[in-house]
Amino acid sequence: MTTSANASANTSSTIAAQVHDMGLRAQAASRVLATLSARAKNDVLADMADAIADARPAILAANARDLEAAREAGLSDAMLDRLLLTTDRLDAIVSAVRNLRDLPDPVGQELSRWVRPNGLIIRKVRVPIGVIAMIYEARPNVTVDAAALCFKTSNAVILRCGREALGTSQAFVNALHSALARNHLPPDCIQLLSILDYSAVTQLVQLEGLVDLVIPRGGETLIRAVTAQARVPVIKHYKGVCHIYVHADADPDEAIAIIENAKCSRPGVCNACEKVLVHEAIAPTFLPRLAERLRANHVELRGDPATCAILPDALPATPDDWDAEYLDLVLAIAVVPSVQAAIDHVNRHSSHHSDSILGADPAALDAFTAQVDSACVYTNASTRFTDGGEFGMGAEIGISTDKLHARGPMGLEELTSYKYIITGSGQTR
């Protein structure tokens, strides 16, 4: 073995040891968190909000350094905007932490309780999940959101943000640590994985017995890598390829307003509409009106052959278009012969996030909501409502596109597990 191979092996085993140690410390912290009352946690959340407010200058300075480095590295304007903290954005982050105090604490809640004929009392009680690893991109606000939501639910968290946001995230975590220290809680409740080498992430998602859940939130490459490597459970927050199907009997004005809202109000988010399917009976009259409205919003249209025959200036869609998440002012449109064809198209191409049917016929609406296999299935509404706040959950850590444990917007309850506590009086089987 050469000296350099030796050095590399040493580095990788050092990283493995460091990450393993973070897992051990997170697990120990999670045991402390599990004993805190709701009131005690709310007091700490208030201190966390104050600590972030007090650390404004340090946080903004760190963010300015992150932004400068990101600009030099040639990040796109959209990514720079996600990274940017303004005073307003910082105020919103502080408010979000303060608002968490007012939400009910799900931990300890009795989900059900029954008595067996032998006298055993079985209670199903919400408990924290334990240790959560959150892997996300260069969005500093997610650092605070995830840390505060995990703290509120008595989970220890290991945060791994995109490297471009590391300085800002570290400044936030420093503030959160000062609030933990003021309350005699271990800093290991909230840890930031700042080892740049990607092998640290691989180690993290393979910490069986120490990490209980991995939540990857971001682009397809990130999620695929985590899923392929993970040995602990993963809840994916995957892309949004959201569809709106316009049935033959839809109200055209309402349909145009809904599609305009779903496509144009915020095209860069995961609940924006990316595809429109239109019933062939309404297509010849509906599509020209829809196209006119969307063109006024600078939306580029791509169509299947039937759509292009009606809208000569639409670009022909390629096969890749039907699975693409544009996150931009682009929309693909197809004409379908029936609601069943629309359902089949959606089930083949949707990312199982949010899909909507517009129309009146109850049979068509029922078929669509029953058969479309997505987290959120709408009738006569914009897909943009898939959001913890819009659902009334008060806060969300993201939107699960998985079917196990949590589906759709994930709020506080979705950050808990349960256990059975069985009270006996000497029963044997």
Added chain:
Amino acid sequence: MTTSANASANTSSTIAAQVHDMGLRAQAASRVLATLSARAKNDVLADMADAIADARPAILAANARDLEAAREAGLSDAMLDRLLLTTDRLDAIVSAVRNLRDLPDPVGQELSRWVRPNGLIIRKVRVPIGVIAMIYEARPNVTVDAAALCFKTSNAVILRCGREALGTSQAFVNALHSALARNHLPPDCIQLLSILDYSAVTQLVQLEGLVDLVIPRGGETLIRAVTAQARVPVIKHYKGVCHIYVHADADPDEAIAIIENAKCSRPGVCNACEKVLVHEAIAPTFLPRLAERLRANHVELRGDPATCAILPDALPATPDDWDAEYLDLVLAIAVVPSVQAAIDHVNRHSSHHSDSILGADPAALDAFTAQVDSACVYTNASTRFTDGGEFGMGAEIGISTDKLHARGPMGLEELTSYKYIITGSGQTR
């Protein structure tokens, strides 16, 4: 590349294609299953029970062939017993399928419903998971249990049993297919993966987008392999290293009766007790009486130094003993100074399945149930009650030792997911 390497590559790509095709067909079948009413499914379950009863001779003959081959291969008596079907066992399997008809169908159940200020009606509704892959050992009864439970919950299932039970399982699946055919349902609702090559299992657990959940049920090697390879969500049904802690103020007679029951009534199952922890204040008087009762049951005792000082004929426990699942008449005993020491020991060595505290002091009982991080935490009862039937669930597919989605006994509800159906009247955001 040599000819033989070419042949091997071809075989492995053929297996991959075959398994992928099974996944596609399972997904198509799951869409059909999702449209069935509870009544229609119950009628099919009745036909399934009849079909198994009618196929008794073929099933018993297949089982006799499996047993003969297993004996020649030198399987242990315990494994041969698991593989063996008797007329009584076959009757019990038929009854279990019949009993499923009487259980409520969780699919379609409305879990919650609320109206937002903007008029959107949000309903959270139970839906099937989709396609479930069940990977287990040579236990033919699991073939029918898993197939019937998945069918009752409108999930398509791909079964992979231990190779020694393949003939028996195929005979069962043939009977189930005849019941499906009689009801004009595709055989792909229930598929048996009979490719012996292990790469077929690797392919199966990596079918992202086709398989929604993998449930491995069996030994540590099986579960570790599946967890390391899987790219779809896994719910592990892992070993049971169950503890009973005897607090200083426990009633000795009741404690001895509970430990005898938990250790001796069925030592080969996952809810049997494997470790006993005893408070030091009660150990000198309690342990000799416990040992006498257990020796009468032919239980081998292994102790820590403090235990061996009290029980001179106990074998000294090795470090491995504290994590071992014996599944046999063996028990390891340790003396602990406090309930907190017991909690720490359990959290370090338990498989998070079932653990029990025996005693009277409410503070000790509360500390144990609050802090022990296991699916089922008991006070003053035997760990043997962790079971879908004993919990009153009516049926179970196994006992999850994971914390996500399902924990503890998994019945019909745990074989479902949910989706949000949102009814609008033109809302935009």
